[in-house]
Every structure is written in C-alpha cells, then in structure tokens.
Amino acid sequence: MTQPADPLRILASLRSHGVEYVLVGELAAAIHGGPPSTDVVEICVPDDQRNLARIAFVLQHVMAKVMPSASVEAHRASFNTRFGRLDCLEDAPGFAALETNASDVDLGDDIVARVASLQDLARLKEGSADLPGAVRMTALAAAKDIPRRELDLPEDHEPPAEGRFARLMQRLEGVDEFLTDVNRGDRALRRGKG
Numbered sequence: 216m217t218q219p220a221d222p223l224r225i226l227a228s229l230r231s232h233g234v235e236y237v238l239v240g241e242l243a244a245a246i247h248g249g250p251p252s253t254d255v256v257e258i259c260v261p262d263d264q265r266n267l268a269r270i271a272f273v274l275q276h277v278m279a280k281v282m283p284s285a286s287v288e289a290h291r292a293s294f295n296t297r298f299g300r301l302d303c304l305e306d307a308p309g310f311a312a313l314e315t316n317a318s319d320v321d322l323g324d325d326i327v328a329r330v331a332s333l334q335d336l337a338r339l340k341e342g343s344a345d346l347p348g349a350v351r352m353t354a355l356a357a358a359k360d361i362p363r364r365e366l367d368l369p370e371d372h373e374p375p376a377e378g379r380f381a382r383l384m385q386r387l388e389g390v391d392e393f394l395t396d397v398n399r400g401d402r403a404l405r406r407g408k409g
Contacts, residue, residue, distance in 0.1 A: 220254035220299030227326050228276050228298075229258070234269045236260045237317045239304065239331045239339055246320055246330050257302040259331070259339075261310040270303065277301070 222242060229236060238246070240257030260266060273279075277296035290305040306313065316332040331339070396402035 222254050222256045222299055223322060223324065223326055224298040225256045225273075225277060225296060225301055226322065226328050227324070228273045229270075230326060230328075232269045232273045232276070234260070234273060235263070235266045235314075236329060237310070237313050237331050238328045239313075239336060240302070243330050244333070244336055246322070246328070247333050247336075255300045255302060257304065259304045259306045259310060259313055261314075262305055274301075 226238070236258040238257070239259050240255060241249070241253040242256060245251040245253075260270065274294060274296075277294075277298055279294035279296045279301065282293040282295055282300070292303045294301045294303070313331055313335050314329070316335050317329045318332070319327050320330045321327050
C-alpha cells in the first residue's frame with residue numbers, strides 16, 4: 216500500500232536539515248494562490264557542496280530513490296520519496312537572484328518555506344519551454360497586482376486577503392443576486408451614461 220503524498224513532510228525535512236533552497240514549480244504557484252494541481256515538491260538549490268550534503272541527509276531521511284527519466288537534464292534530479300516526489304534543480308548562475316526575490320511563507324505546523332516570486336516562476340517556466348505554465352504564472356502575478364480603482368471598490372473596502380484575485384472574487388460575490396435582479400427587471404444590465 217502506497218503512502219499518500221505529503222509535500223509538507225518533505226518541506227519540513229528540508230527545513231530541519233538546514234537545506235538552502237527556493238520552492239519553485241506548481242506547488243509554489245499554489246502557495247501564491249494558484250490552483251493546487253500537484254503534490255510534487257520542486258526546489259531550486261545553489262551549487263554548494265555543504266548544502267548538497269544536507270540534501271543527501273534529507274534524501275536518506277525520506278527514503279528517496281532516483282526516478283528514471285526519459286530526458287536527462289544536466290542540472291535536475293527527481294526522486295520518489297515516502298512522502299511523494301521531490302525534484303531538485305541546481306541553478307548556480309540564477310540562484311542568487313531567485314533567492315533574493317523569494318519570500319518566506321509560513322505553511323503552518325512550524326513549516327516555513329522559501330518560495331519563489333511569481334515573476335521568477337514565470338521566467339523558469341518560460342525557460343523550460345513550458346509556455347502554458349509561464350502564462351499561468353504571469354496571469355497569477357498580474358491578478359495580484361490589480362489596482363483598487365479598476366475594481367470600482369470604495370476606499371474603505373477591505374478585501375479578505377491580499378492580491379488582485381481575492382479582490383476580484385469578492386467583487387463577484389453578488390453576481391448571482393445581480394443577475395436575478397436583472398432577470399426580474401429590477402435592475403438594468405448596463406449602467407446608464409450620465
């Protein structure tokens with residue numbers, strides 16, 4: 216019987232062993248508010264021998280086995296662990312910028328992950344020729360940056376969470392009531408010009 220994937224256990228192990236990394240990929244996008252579409256932990260690590268030794272301890276702790284890959288990338292390794300899949304991307308030239316733009320995110324249960332910015336996630340997707348992924352990341356980044364005036368919200372209005380997407384969703388909360396009023400003739404579909 217296979218144990219269900221638990222990406223938080225992998226992240227906790229990375230933290231407890233002092234591994235320097237930045238979380239990238241779909242899981243990082245989900246932490247930023249994207250759809251939770253994967254349990255794969257994908258990390259970018261610096262080319263540092265001490266850090267690589269710490270990763271080796273993590274791999275032993277989570278009973279990792281190297282995944283056979285059809286396409287061999289020189290700076291990527293994938294592992295099956297008892298808690299799910301872990302992909303490690305060694306990005307020596309770009310790690311410093313990735314780490315600088317990343318932020319620490321509290322995931323609960325004393326697990327704090329260093330998560331790449333949405334702009335960097337889009338850049339990584341584009342660099343890997345995953346253009347649909349790059350578009351998703353760019354759209355998510357844009358959704359977090361929508362100005363309040365574009366949503367036509369009152370100045371004292373407080374959204375429930377940060378980001379454009381949350382404010383947009385709050386703006387759409389009354390859409391059912393609005394459409395019902397339009398169908399009954401209680402409200403005009405378009406605003407009158409005055």
